[in-house]
Amino acid sequence: MSRVPPRISAFINQKGGVGKTTSTVNIGAAIASLGRKVLLIDLDPQSHLSLHLGVDGASVGQTVYDLMLDPDTRTEDCIVKVRPNLDILPSTVDLAAAEMELASTPDRNNILKHRFQEVCDRYEFVLLDCPPSLGLLTLNGLCLAGEVVVPMQAHFLAMQGLSKLLETVKLVSQGLNPSLKVGGVILCMHETQSTHSKEVVAELDQFFEESAGSGLPWEHAKVMRPAIRRNIKLAEAPSFGQTIFDYAEWCPGAIDYRTLAERFVRDWDRAHGVDAGAVRAAEVAASTSVSAAANERATEAVPSASRSPTPAKAASPTQVAPAPQAVADPKPATARASKSERVAKAAVDASAPIPIESPRTAAHELSSATLSVEPKHVRRSV
Numbered sequence: 134m135s136r137v138p139p140r141i142s143a144f145i146n147q148k149g150g151v152g153k154t155t156s157t158v159n160i161g162a163a164i165a166s167l168g169r170k171v172l173l174i175d176l177d178p179q180s181h182l183s184l185h186l187g188v189d190g191a192s193v194g195q196t197v198y199d200l201m202l203d204p205d206t207r208t209e210d211c212i213v214k215v216r217p218n219l220d221i222l223p224s225t226v227d228l229a230a231a232e233m234e235l236a237s238t239p240d241r242n243n244i245l246k247h248r249f250q251e252v253c254d255r256y257e258f259v260l261l262d263c264p265p266s267l268g269l270l271t272l273n274g275l276c277l278a279g280e281v282v283v284p285m286q287a288h289f290l291a292m293q294g295l296s297k298l299l300e301t302v303k304l305v306s307q308g309l310n311p312s313l314k315v316g317g318v319i320l321c322m323h324e325t326q327s328t329h330s331k332e333v334v335a336e337l338d339q340f341f342e343e344s345a346g347s348g349l350p351w352e353h354a355k356v357m358r359p360a361i362r363r364n365i366k367l368a369e370a371p372s373f374g375q376t377i378f379d380y381a382e383w384c385p386g387a388i389d390y391r392t393l394a395e396r397f398v399r400d401w402d403r404a405h406g407v408d409a410g411a412v413r414a415a416e417v418a419a420s421t422s423v424s425a426a427a428n429e430r431a432t433e434a435v436p437s438a439s440r441s442p443t444p445a446k447a448a449s450p451t452q453v454a455p456a457p458q459a460v461a462d463p464k465p466a467t468a469r470a471s472k473s474e475r476v477a478k479a480a481v482d483a484s485a486p487i488p489i490e491s492p493r494t495a496a497h498e499l500s501s502a503t504l505s506v507e508p509k510h511v512r513r514s515v
């Protein structure tokens with residue numbers, strides 16, 4: 134298989150609490166479980182990405198801060214392996230000082246890009262969790278990335294934020310990073326039944342459709358499907374240092390992120406002419422080792438007290454294996470097939486077109502929305 138460049142995606146939204154970290158962790162974990170090599174980069178001094186994966190930046194040694202501030206630090210020395218195929222470049226609160234400390238450094242927006250070259254060949258997908266601001270750290274993310282992915286909620290005010298973000302991407306693409314594009318929007322904490330959400334999604338769809346062929350960085354962008362439904366399991370998982378697939382692998386949040394990640398991978402492979410059959414064979418082969426490693430992990434102790442506020446809860450099998458989801462989850466947690474069989478099946482399914490209409494999920498709700506809304510905020514201000 135010819136070498137395809139890594140898909141490097143910066144998950145950015147200057148608005149806080151919209152689902153950037155949750156999306157980065159769970160899409161990254163889902164891609165890794167398909168047997169693809171993934172690096173997650175925590176560019177946020179809040180370190181939520183690191184904590185979500187049970188990594189305490191303060192105790193692992195070197196982090197993004199060291200990488201950006203100390204030219205003698207080797208990139209690979211900052212990387213922590215957290216799951217099979219899933220590595221993380223963690224951060225700590227120290228990173229907050231980097232903006233000031235680098236203020237007079239020449240070419241400071243490209244530091245991360247230069248440092249990443251040392252490990253570029255090792256990864257197929259690189260996801261960057263950016264802070265909720267457009268400072269030096271986010272600019273470093275934008276200079277390294279090939280695309281911006283915008284996690285957001287389907288609210289009208291969020292669309293104004295989106296239009297500002299698109300303007301920023303345009304500016305960066307005109308100077309610092311001419312190859313930067315917008316991959317699309319991920320709808321997080323989505324209320325599938327709300328009329329307001331449906332109107333916003335219809336407006337977003339229309340906006341991106343009308344941008345096709347415009348030559349703007351978002352001309353190929355889209356609303357990624359499925360939308361990620363609001364699901365409390367996604368909010369619970371970080372307190373155990375677990376991905377949603379470790380914590381409740383068949384809950385609605387896991388199903389949505391898994392499906393979205395499979396399409397994310399498939400789109401990239403198709404765009405680069407990757408042989409789906411070869412990829413599928415590799416995925417199936419990888420599923421065996423993923424399964425073995427997952428079983429091993431399940432027998433390990435839960436994360437340390439600092440990472441797991443309620444470790445006793447994590448130890449309970451009923452917490453880890455949630456009750457079956459009546460509508461969205463066709464395979465209850467009381468697994469009928471072995472984990473390796475399920476992972477292999479997911480890998481095979483990922484290479485076939487996924488019908489939008491079935492099962493009835495958020496994707497169906499969105500694709501069937503027929504509301505016609507006069508485009509407002511985004512089109513006017515972009």
Ligand SMILES: Nc1ncnc2c1ncn2[C@@H]1O[C@H](COP(=O)(O)OP(=O)(O)OP(=O)(O)O)[C@@H](O)[C@H]1O
Nearest residue numbers: 149150151152153154155265322362363364367368
């Ligand atoms: N689909 C969802 N359903 C329920 N809760 C969710 C969902 N997605 C995210 N959350 C929760 O919402 C909160 C904010 O999510 P997250 O931390 O991913 O946002 P963020 O954009 O990274 O925030 P920040 O800007 O502070 O970095 C978290 O508590 C998270 O667990």
Ligand SMILES: [Mg+2]
Nearest residue numbers: 153154177181
């Ligand atoms: Mg975050």
